[in-house]
Structure formats: C-alpha cells, structure tokens
Amino acid sequence: xxxxxxxxRHLVRRRGQEARLRCxxxxxxxxxxxxxxxxxEGLKFxxxxxxxxxxxxxxxxxxxxxxxxxxxxxxxxxIQQVVRGDSAAYFCASSPLVSLEKLFFGSGTQLSVL
Amino acid sequence: ELKVEQNPLFLxxxxxxxxxxxxxxxxxxxxxxxxxxxxxxxxxxxxxLLSNGAVKQEGRLMASxxxxxxxxxxxxxxxxxxxxxxxxxxxxxxxxxKSTFGDGTTLTVKP
Numbered sequence: 001x002x003x004x005x006x007x008x009r010h011l012v013r014r015r016g017q018e019a020r021l022r023c024x025x026x027x028x029x030x031x032x033x034x035x036x037x038x039x040x041e042g043l044k045f046x047x048x049x050x051x052x053x054x055x056x057x058x059x060x061x062x063x064x065x066x067x068x069x070x071x072x073x074x075x076x077x078x079i080q081q082v083v084r085g086d087s088a089a090y091f092c093a094s095s096p097l098v099s100l101e102k103l104f105f106g107s108g109t110q111l112s113v114l
Numbered sequence: 115e116l117k118v119e120q121n122p123l124f125l126x127x128x129x130x131x132x133x134x135x136x137x138x139x140x141x142x143x144x145x146x147x148x149x150x151x152x153x154x155x156x157x158x159x160x161x162x163l164l165s166n167g168a169v170k171q172e173g174r175l176m177a178s179x180x181x182x183x184x185x186x187x188x189x190x191x192x193x194x195x196x197x198x199x200x201x202x203x204x205x206x207x208x209x210x211x212k213s214t215f216g217d218g219t220t221l222t223v224k225p
Contacts, residue, residue, distance in 0.1 A: 033212060042202060042217035043157075056212055091156065102147055103204075103213060105157040 002027070004094050005074075006106035014114050019079040019086070021109045025094030032075045033103060034060075034067060037089045046090075049075060082113045116141050116207050120216035128224055130192050135219045137186040137203035145206040146186050147213065148177050150199045157202065161188075193223045 005024040013019050025032050030051055035043040045059040049069035060067065064082075069075040079086055089110050093103035117140040127133050137146070145164055149157040161170040163179035163186060170177050174197065176189045186203055200220045204213040 031211070035215070040220075043204075043215040045212055045214060048212045093157075102159045102162050103157075104159070105149075107156045 004029075004092060004104050004106035006092050006109050008109060009107060010110045010112070012112045012114065013082050015083055016081050019082050019111055021077040021079075021090050021092075021111070022074045023077070023092030023094075023106055024074040025092075026104050029094035029096050029104070031095045032069050033093045033095075034075075034077050035091045035093065037091060037108075039088075043091065046077070079111075082111075084113050087111055087113045116143070116205060116214045118203060118205050118214050118216040120203055120219050122219060123217060124220050124222075126222045126224060127190075127193050129194055132192065133190050135188040135190070135201060135221075137188070137205075137216055139184050139186075139205045139214075141207075142181070142184075143205045143207065146179050147204045147206075148186070148188055149202045149204060149215075151202065151218070152199050160201075188219075190221070193221075195223050195225065197221060198223045 004026055007022050011019055032049045034046040036046055037043050047060045047067045048056040052071050064080045066078045089108045091108045092106045095103055119138045121136050147162055148160040150160050151157045161177040166181040168179045174191045179186045198221055200218045202215050202218045204215045206213050
C-alpha cells in the first residue's frame with residue numbers, strides 16, 4: 001500500500017509563472033489536506049478537500065491559489081503568477097473515511113521561485 | 115480560532131538527560147497528535163491522544179494529554195542523538211476536521 005505520493009519533489013518557477021503541485025492520497029483515503037511550511041516554521045493549514053468538494057479553504061490566500069480533488073486523479077494545488085514569497089515546502093496529507101484520524105503525510109514539494 | 119503553542123521552540127540537550135516539551139491549545143479538543151520531522155523530510159506520526167489522561171509511550175518518548183488544562187506534554191527520557199528532530203503537536207478542530215499545528219520544537223541532542 002503506497003503512501004501519500006507528491007510530485008514533483010522540487011519545482012523551480014520564475015516570478016509570474018504557474019505552479020502545479022500534485023498529491024495522490026493513500027489508497028482508501030478520501031480526505032486530503034494541504035499545508036505550507038516556510039523555512040524553520042511550523043505547518044500552516046491551507047485547504048481541506050474530499051472527493052470533488054472543498055470542505056475548508058480558510059487557510060488559502062484568496063487570490064492566485066486554488067485547489068481541487070477530482071473524482072478521478074490526484075489532488076492539485078495550483079498557484080498562479082507565483083511570487084518569491086510563495087517559496088516554501090508544500091505538504092499534502094491524507095486520512096481515511098473518518099476525517100479525525102491521524103494524518104499521513106507525503107514527502108512534500110519544495111517550491112522555489114526565482 | 116484554535117491556537118496551538120509549543121515551548122520551547124529550540125532545545126539543546128546532552129545525551130542521557132531528560133526533558134519535557136509542552137503543547138498548549140486554546141479551545142476544547144479531545145484529540146491531539148504528536149509528529150516528528152527530520153530535516154528535509156516529511157512528518158511521521160508518533161502518538162495519537164484521544165482522551166483526558168491518555169498516556170502513550172514508545173521507547174524514550176512519552177506523551178500525555180490533559181484536556182481540562184488544554185495541555186499535552188512530550189517527555190524525553192535519557193535522550194540519545196537519534197532523537198534529534200523537530201517535534202510538532204497538532205490539535206484537531208473537531209467541528210472542522212482539520213489539524214492545527216504548533217510551530218514545532220527543534221531538538222538537538224549532543225554527545
């Protein structure tokens with residue numbers, strides 16, 4: 001049973017480009033969470049999704065950021081027109097049907113904006 | 115808004131010593147997690163604490179939960195170098211289903 005798979009592992013973008021981060025949850029998990037971690041800081045919640053639904057996006061910036069978790073395929077975190085301040089590690093986590101279970105984390109995507 | 119505070123944020127200790135990391139949170143929750151993160155790596159779940167008075171132990175680490183005081187502790191006994199990592203507590207907002215993380219405690223164990 002593969003763990004939470006994130007890709008790419010590292011992503012370099014120039015200012016103004018788009019970044020797409022992918023996350024495939026563990027098999028049987030229908031809850032996906034995205035967190036952002038700035039250097040030497042904790043994890044900040046961004047968005048919580050279930051299949052085809054955004055449950056809580058209170059941590060996501062109102063502009064340039066969007067997330068989806070389609071019926072088929074991975075969850076996508078999309079950042080449009082990236083700026084240097086978007087440089088961070090983005091972690092995806094999943095949990096089983098009961099959303100209050102512990103989280104299983106992916107290896108993260110390190111986004112660097114030049 | 116649920117707030118989670120950890121202290122200390124940085125901890126340097128000698129091998130063989132004992133120490134405790136504290137995690138305070140601001141609103142009622144009966145579910146708390148401890149995670150470990152090695153540098154440049156992802157997070158690994160250590161403990162799940164589900165009720166008041168819960169105590170879990172694995173190896174040199176012991177976690178406890180006091181829901182009345184809104185406090186969890188992670189106690190390190192006779193530290194060894196392999197325990198060097200950043201430790202996060204996370205509290206679940208029961209209504210929202212999401213976890214709110216503390217800022218982490220970076221532990222360095224020196225010989």
